[in-house]
Amino acid sequence: MVTLYDAKAHLSILDNSQDALITSLIAAAEAACGAYLALAEDAERPATLDTAVKMTVANMFEGREGAFIPAEALSLLNEHREWVFG
Numbered sequence: 001m002v003t004l005y006d007a008k009a010h011l012s013i014l015d016n017s018q019d020a021l022i023t024s025l026i027a028a029a030e031a032a033c034g035a036y037l038a039l040a041e042d043a044e045r046p047a048t049l050d051t052a053v054k055m056t057v058a059n060m061f062e063g064r065e066g067a068f069i070p071a072e073a074l075s076l077l078n079e080h081r082e083w084v085f086g
Helices: 002-011 017-037 049-063 071-078
Strands: none
Touching: 002 017, 002 049, 002 071, 017 071, 049 071
8 A cells, every 4th residue: 555655755745735635646546546457455456556556646646637547557557457358
């Protein structure tokens, strides 16, 4: 799980003025990336998931409006996603 400390380090933020926003973005990014992978809550987390979550937090933080999972994060997640066709 991505912590507030991890996310702030990824964003290069040193003060505490935006902690509430970043915390909510972590939750949203975790939910979005987990849903993309269709992960059950008790499922083992792929090693690249935390990186994808931090990338998504950064995209949401910078974009604020209409943010999404960036393509770079999707490329990390795709190797763990089960694809069903048909």
